[in-house]
Amino acid sequence: MFESLKPVVADPILGLMAAFREDPRETKIDLGVGVYMNDRGQTPVMDSVKRAEAKLAELEKTKSYQGIAGDAEYNSRMLQLMFGQDHAVLASGRAKSLQAPGGSGALRVGAEVIRRARPEAKLWVGTPTWPNHIPLLGSAGFEIAEYPYYDTATREVNIDLMLETLRRVPAGDVVLLHGCCHNPTGADLSNEQWDQITEIALERGFVPFIDTAYQGLGDGLDEDAYGMRLMAEKLPELVVASSCSKNFGLYRERTGSITFITQTPEQAAIVGGQAMAVARQMYSMPPAHGALLVSLILGDEALCKDWKAELEEVRLRIKAMRTLLADSIQDNAAGLDFSHIKRQNGMFSFLGIAPEHLTRLREEFGIYIVSSTRINLAGINSSNIAYLAESIRTVLK
Ligand SMILES: Cc1ncc(COP(=O)(O)O)c(C=O)c1O
Structure with missing residues (x-):
């Protein structure tokens, strides 16, 4: 049977990472990987997580099966983290949240439930978006349409074109939005732009599906939740996939949640049941x-x-690296403007340099950046910033 299978085309990012590992140069820098790294280039377990692990080792009485919806306390605490303790939607009974295997698992459960509810709905994604959105959500069966998101010339959200496209989205379709710290561009919606999109969603009757994988890494835990809190308040229906991979550093533990906000508490109970049926079929x-x-x-x-203090340290370190990098390469022979890096949010931004510059950075300097020019700002630290900035300035000469 297996002779019919062809090798999967290798993900270019994995090829780049393999080349990085094999590169013997001590000065090499990996700006491609998608995880947070501290100033020593490590992705550590947070202290608060370590302490919770010690506590759990004492408290845990069984490894017996958990329910399909996961831990009830986790679900209710995550709702509070996402929407804020006093958000009216929490008391309304219209929000149903289920634990899911990471943000990816949450996205997929959300997609499957939407497909059950409205198989004809199209899914609108911004260009560009996290590349994995397409296979992850598309393989649930969605027809995928695109709205313009990032303007490579201004290096800002292409808000006029985005709104113009959203004004044409048919009622009942689903629009994927990034809650904060847009991956890969780093260009986030302003509060005013969230207000505008919410108005259009109300007018048009489309349903936003928010992917929030970086709450707390942009402007702060509450600030980063502006969009989803607003939409949860104003819109009759909303779907939110969230991840604890980045803000709790729990990547491999596969921790996330999927939340459905429905028109009535009765609908929320039904949707929750459908989501459990979907999860049961998949994992x-x-x-x-x-x-x-x-x-x-x-x-x-x-x-x-303590966790909030640790997360704040992560957030501020990324911001500091943004400023440091942008300021160190702003003065370059090619006259390129890198000030967008300072204005943007989260771990990623596009460097926006030419493919031949990327090749030179890799071959001559051992600096590994994916072809879209997306860089992980957390790959920069006090030991490599001077070398990185000098190398970028050299290839731009
Ligand atoms: C935009 C976005 N959504 C979702 C995810 C998935 O996160 P998880 O590792 O929790 O599945 C990521 C991870 O990189 C991401 O960048």
């Missing part, structure tokens, strides 16, 4: 460990305070 139930840690952290005042 039965989500992994427990990461969610129990998140629940312990969010439910314990001291642990939560």
